[in-house]
Amino acid sequence: MDAVAAPLSAPPAPRGVIRRLQSRQGREDPFPLFEEIRQVGPVVSLGRHALLVTGYKECAHILSDRIWQVPDQQWRTARGVHTDGSSIGVMATLPRLNPPVHSRLRHLLAAPFTQRALTLMLPTVRDLVHHHLDTLEAELRQHGRAEFMSTVARALPVAVMCAILGLPAKDMPLIAHYSIQTAPLTEPFATPAQITAADEAAGQFHAYIMALMTAPGPHPGDGLLTRWRTETHPARDTTSNGDLAANVVFLLGAGVETTSSLFATALTALERHPRQAAWLTTNPQAWPQAVEELMRWDPSVHNAVRFPAQDTVLAGIEVPAGTLVHALIAAANRDPEHFPAPHDLDFHRPPKRSLAFGAGPHYCLGAPLARLNALELLPELLRRFPTLRTDGPAVRAAGINLRTVITLPVSHRPSQPTIPHP
Ligand code: HEM
Known part of the structure; x- marks a missing residue:
């Protein structure tokens, strides 16, 4: 979609930029393309009715300010946009809902992701980390190499x-x-x-979750699905099983693809930045800031979409109500006006909040869980496998929003340790 005749007052995006982002090279390294867009301005037009935003200040404003909303069913109907995934209730999921329905549903889904609930989960996460690293070790011993995503990063x-x-x-x-x-x-x-293909898979996934949710008899364990059967909550009574199942499908996708690509990013980034990795080995207390920096540098989610509910102005550009706006989180995280030397991966960077988990009412519900997973896995991965290296390129999914890595081969390279053994 090129911006040739843009009625919006923003300057047009560089020609073919979306197509170039979608190319194999663009997906591998989209950051030069984000800089190309930034050269035009912090807000540029994409086609006749959409904008791309690369500025940190502008993206943070869009995500946080109340007049900006997520494109919901009402927005789609008004603009004649066909609802993809309508068969499985995708429009009833958190990222497609605005207040007040959004706030009620978010409260219903939030319980397992609070800091308190995660403290109780810690021993389970720790056990699972050890189990998956044992599997990785066995694979490496047996075959000399392993597939990182299916063994650890996604598993x-x-x-x-x-x-x-x-x-x-x-x-x-x-x-x-x-x-x-x-x-x-x-x-x-x-x-x-x-x-169409994703919708079909979502339909099957949804049917699978519905079958679990509605199976007769007591439900095993005390997971969220069981609690929805036994505990009362005002939003539970007003949310159909179908819509709840759609949100479980979304939670799984949102929680798995994002965390797994963070692990793939971390592994490849530490390999390419051995001095940073070495510093981390001798300064393990710095892991929390290292995880934040990895997510600033190449976040798992690159784009968030919004529209203004009323006419507004963004970076001096008039934005009519209803305009679709792509807040390019990954570009905002490398805005030189907010992060000096933004392309450097620098674990010593003074702490400053990035937009990796979004901001405002749709701020990532699973951020504490993602951080917990990363802080349990990554230090242990580097401690147990100091010579683990990628052994071939990552195969990435087709999209440009999620950084989904499908496969990433790894093996030991004893001659080139990623980090010196402490
Ligand atoms: C590295 C890991 C993760 C990253 C980078 C990430 C990033 C994000 C971002 C940027 C958003 C906001 C999107 C927007 O504003 O349109 C978001 C929303 C969301 N994330 Fe995450 N996420 C991660 C892990 C998780 C996990 C583990 C879960 C757990 C279930 C999760 C659940 C959600 C949910 C439910 C939302 C929607 C919140 C709402 O609309 O109110 N995420 N995430």
Whole structure:
């Protein structure tokens, strides 16, 4: 979609920029393209009715200010946009709802992701980390190499989410499969064929969750699905099982693909920045800031969409009500006006909040869980596998919103330790 005749007053985006972001090279390294957009301005037009935003200040404002809303069913109907995924209630999920429905549903879903609930989850997460790293070790010993995503990076967040939600452990490979297949539903530039395939997978995933939720008899464990059966909550009574199941499908995708790509980013980034990795080894107390920096540098979610509910002005550009705006989180996180030397991965960077988890009412519900998973896995991964290196390129999914990595081969390279053994 090129911006040739833009009625919006913003300057047009560089020609073919979305197509170039979607190319293999663009998906591998989109950051030069974000800089190309930034050269035009912090707010540029994309086609006749949409804007791309790269400025940190502008993105933070869009995500936080009340007049900016997520494109919901009402917005779609008004603009004649067909509802993708309507068959599985995707429009009833948190990122497609605005207050007050959004606030009620968010409260209903939030319980397992609070700091208190996660403290109780810590021993389970720790056990799962050890179990998955044992599997990685066995794979490496047996075959000399391993596939990082299916062994650890995707498998661990799937296992953690299964424990939280109360899903059967035997179904983890199926859940990992659905998590990848449904990811295009969050892609603003997915093709109709990609949406159709993702919608079909989401339909199957939804039917699977519905069957678990409505199975007769007592439900095993004390996961979220069980609690919804036994505990009362005002939003539970007004939310259909179908809509709840749609949100479970979304939670799994949102929790798994994002965390798994953070792990892939961390592994490759530490390999390419051995001095930073070495510093981290001798300064393990710095892991929390290192995780924040990794997520600033290459966040798992690159784009958030919004529209203003009334006419407004953004960076001096008039934005009519209803205009679709892409807040490019990943570009905002490298805005030189907010983060000096933004392209450097620098664990010594003074703490400053990035937009990796968004901001405002849709701020990531799972941020504490993502941080917990990362802080349990990554230090242990580097401690136990100091010579683990990528052994071939990462295969990435087609989208440009999520950084989904499908496969990433790894092996030991004893001659080139990633980090010196302490
Ligand atoms: C590295 C890991 C993660 C990253 C970078 C990430 C990033 C984000 C971002 C940027 C948003 C806001 C999108 C927007 O404003 O449109 C978001 C929302 C959300 N995330 Fe995460 N996420 C991560 C992990 C998780 C996990 C583990 C869960 C757990 C279930 C989760 C659940 C959610 C939910 C439910 C929302 C929607 C919140 C709402 O609309 O109110 N995320 N995430």
